[in-house]
Amino acid sequence: xxxxxxxxxxxxxxxxxxxxxxxxxxxxxxxxxxxxxxxxxxxxxxxxxxxxxxxxxxxxxxxxxxxxxxxxxxxxxxxxxxxxxxxxxxxxxxxxxxxxxxxxxxxxxxxxxxxxxxxxxxxxxxxxxxxxxxxxxxxxxxxxxxxxxxxxxxxxxxxxxxxxxxxxxxxxxxxxxxxxxxxxxxxxxxxxxxxxxxxxxxxxxxxxxxxxxxxxx
Amino acid sequence: xxxxxxxxxxxxxxxxxxxxxxxxxxxxxxxxxxxxxxxxxxxxxxxxxxxxxxxxxxxxxxxxxxxxxxxxxxxxxxxxxxxxxxxxxxxxxxxxxxxxxxxxxxxxxxxxxxxxxxxxxxxxxxxxxxxxxxxxxxxxxxxxxxxxxxxxxxxxxxxxxxxxxxxxxxxxxxxxxxxxxxxxxxxxxxxxxxxxxxxxxxxxxxxxxxxxxxxxxxxxxxxxxxxxxxxxxxxxxxxxxxxx
Ligand SMILES: Nc1ncnc2c1ncn2[C@@H]1O[C@H](COP(=O)(O)OP(=O)(O)O)[C@@H](O)[C@H]1O
Ligand SMILES: [Mg+2]
Numbered sequence: 001x002x003x004x005x006x007x008x009x010x011x012x013x014x015x016x017x018x019x020x021x022x023x024x025x026x027x028x029x030x031x032x033x034x035x036x037x038x039x040x041x042x043x044x045x046x047x048x049x050x051x052x053x054x055x056x057x058x059x060x061x062x063x064x065x066x067x068x069x070x071x072x073x074x075x076x077x078x079x080x081x082x083x084x085x086x087x088x089x090x091x092x093x094x095x096x097x098x099x100x101x102x103x104x105x106x107x108x109x110x111x112x113x114x115x116x117x118x119x120x121x122x123x124x125x126x127x128x129x130x131x132x133x134x135x136x137x138x139x140x141x142x143x144x145x146x147x148x149x150x151x152x153x154x155x156x157x158x159x160x161x162x163x164x165x166x167x168x169x170x171x172x173x174x175x176x177x178x179x180x181x182x183x184x185x186x187x188x189x190x191x192x193x194x195x196x197x198x199x200x201x202x203x204x205x206x207x208x209x210x211x212x213x214x215x216x217x
Numbered sequence: 218x219x220x221x222x223x224x225x226x227x228x229x230x231x232x233x234x235x236x237x238x239x240x241x242x243x244x245x246x247x248x249x250x251x252x253x254x255x256x257x258x259x260x261x262x263x264x265x266x267x268x269x270x271x272x273x274x275x276x277x278x279x280x281x282x283x284x285x286x287x288x289x290x291x292x293x294x295x296x297x298x299x300x301x302x303x304x305x306x307x308x309x310x311x312x313x314x315x316x317x318x319x320x321x322x323x324x325x326x327x328x329x330x331x332x333x334x335x336x337x338x339x340x341x342x343x344x345x346x347x348x349x350x351x352x353x354x355x356x357x358x359x360x361x362x363x364x365x366x367x368x369x370x371x372x373x374x375x376x377x378x379x380x381x382x383x384x385x386x387x388x389x390x391x392x393x394x395x396x397x398x399x400x401x402x403x404x405x406x407x408x409x410x411x412x413x414x415x416x417x418x419x420x421x422x423x424x425x426x427x428x429x430x431x432x433x434x435x436x437x438x439x440x441x442x443x444x445x446x447x448x449x450x451x452x453x454x455x456x457x458x459x460x461x
Contacts, residue, residue: 051373071376080377086404087367088374090396100396101378104389134403152379 001027002048002078002156002189007057009043017043019211020057027155030178030188032198035208041191042083044208045158048189050074062155078156079149083164085141088148089133094125097133097148115151122180123147124173139170146177156187163194175200221260223332223340225439229256230325232450237321240457243310246317249453253325260331267324274319282312334358339433348427360408364401371400 002025009018017040025031025048033041046052047059050066051074059066061077082088091097098116120126123143128136133144142162149157163171171194178188178201192198198205207214233256236249258264285308286292292307329337334355341351375397376382385393 049377051377070381071373072379072381075377075379078377080374082370082374084370087370087400088377090375090399092399101380104380104393134400134407148378152377 001025001060001062002187003060004047004054005058005060007047007054007059009040009047009052009055011043016211018047018208018213021213023206023213025156025187025189027187028182028185029203030182030190030201031204031206032202033189033191033206033208034193034198039209040211041208042160044213045080045160045189045191049078049080049158051080075152075154077154078158079146079152079154081142081145081149081157081159081162083160085138085145086134088145089141092132093130094133094136094144095120095129097144098151101148101151119147119151123177137170138165139167139173142166143173143177150181154186156189157181158189160191161193162190163192163197171197220436221442222433222435222439223329223336224344224433224435225442226260226328226332227340227344228443229446230328232446233325234322236450236453237318237325239454241314242457242460243314243317245453245457245460246314246321250317250321250324252449253321257324257327260328262324262327262331267320267327270323271316271320274316277319278312278316281315282308284308285311335431336433339429339431342427342429343433349422356412364405367404368401371397 002023004021004023007018007021007023008016010016021044033044035041043052047054047066050059050061050069050071053059053067061069061074066074089097091100095116098119099112102112102115120129123146125140125144125147128140133141136144146157162174166174175197178190181188182201188201190197190201205216207216233249233253237246240246240249254264254267257267282304286302286305287308289305289307289311292305292310294302294305295309296302296304332340338351338355341354342348372382375393380393382393
């Protein structure tokens with residue numbers, strides 16, 4: 001569960017991006033965040049993931065205050081997909097991208113191989129398994145980033161504008177993936193403008209505008 | 218002072234910062250510091266901003282004082298623990314010297330920020346620096362904030378994968394850093410590629426001679442300010458040599 005209590009946030013002293021926000025996100029639900037560009041959606045989602053810490057107020061991830069959590073600890077609770085997937089791809093091949101963290105943690109090679117194969121299949125990346133990740137299409141990069149995040153087995157997933165720049169076919173694949181993850185019981189927060197996408201998946205819609213957060217929208 | 222020619226400002230920065238490097242006498246350094254602060258204030262910069270920048274160097278200053286005191290021979294001890302000199306007057310002196318130099322260079326460089334990047338390029342071009350070089354300088358200035366944002370996200374993202382960057386076992390450090398470099402270098406190369414195509418499309422360097430819409434012209438005030446800069450530079454250098 002993600003709980004925001006009386007959260008306010010500013011990047012610079014002269015301007016509040018969010019003002020006194022109270023919000024609760026249940027486990028296993030799918031919440032959409034909508035609102036105008038520059039309204040603070042990305043900021044709100046980064047606060048939820050503990051990437052940004054509130055200027056005042058508190059954010060709790062499974063009852064733990066994000067102020068007391070280091071980023072590497074957050075990763076096993078919440079997965080975060082950036083608006084630009086290029087920024088979270090690190091390895092020279094798709095396979096290594098999925099494996100390198102487990103490698104660094106000295107997991108058994110056999111176990112790593114098994115998990116990588118499973119992820120390649122679930123995210124439809126078998127054909128590009130040995131490609132250079134930065135030359136993949138946008139949809140493929142995004143699925144690769146998602147697959148890599150999910151290697152950590154987080155119970156929550158936050159996606160920042162995942163449908164931007166995807167064609168209809170790619171959106172369909174993403175939709176299927178989201179349904180699968182929902183069935184696995186992973187809670188989701190998705191930032192999106194895509195009406196159809198919202199109607200298909202949303203359990204709840206939250207609107208962010210002018211520093212305020214409102215339910216329904 | 219934003220109406221001064223960028224070339225004039227460049228001369229101001231160059232004279233003040235070379236003084237900071239050339240002079241060793243503490244009193245003269247303080248004098249140069251006062252001159253630098255006065256010029257920046259006249260140029261529309263704020264002293265408060267400068268002090269904020271200086272705050273970041275405070276720790277370095279403290280470390281320098283200790284290191285200089287402990288490792289340089291001579292000087293009167295100011296603070297001793299069991300016959301072991303921790304701070305000496307020489308160390309303090311060297312530390313002060315260093316921080317003054319830092320501060321003079323940083324504050325004089327902020328004179329340049331009162332010109333727009335476009336003006337600075339034009340200034341460089343009219344100093345007979347090839348346009349390509351001057352263009353590279355602006356690109357660097359233009360992309361710096363974007364690269365900073367990217368680097369932030371990349372650092373965040375790798376930690377969210379469960380890697381504690383503060384505690385990587387020594388043997389794995391190199392490998393981990395190579396994974397960090399990958400997205401940064403790729404992003405820079407891809408940007409360079411896109412930018413070069415965009416430049417080709419706009420026929421960059423299609424003609425050997427470039428003409429400019431805005432041409433900078435030195436005013437009488439510019440020549441006056443430059444002359445004063447060089448005069449002050451010479452006077453202080455002569456003083457410095459005399460005092461030695
Ligand atoms: N790193 C930053 N530093 C300063 N201001 C920022 C930063 N990131 C975003 N902002 C500002 O915060 C506001 C909200 O941005 P953001 O959360 O990205 O909105 P959205 O995702 O809804 O488009 C914007 O006005 C933006 O200019
Ligand atoms: Mg955004």
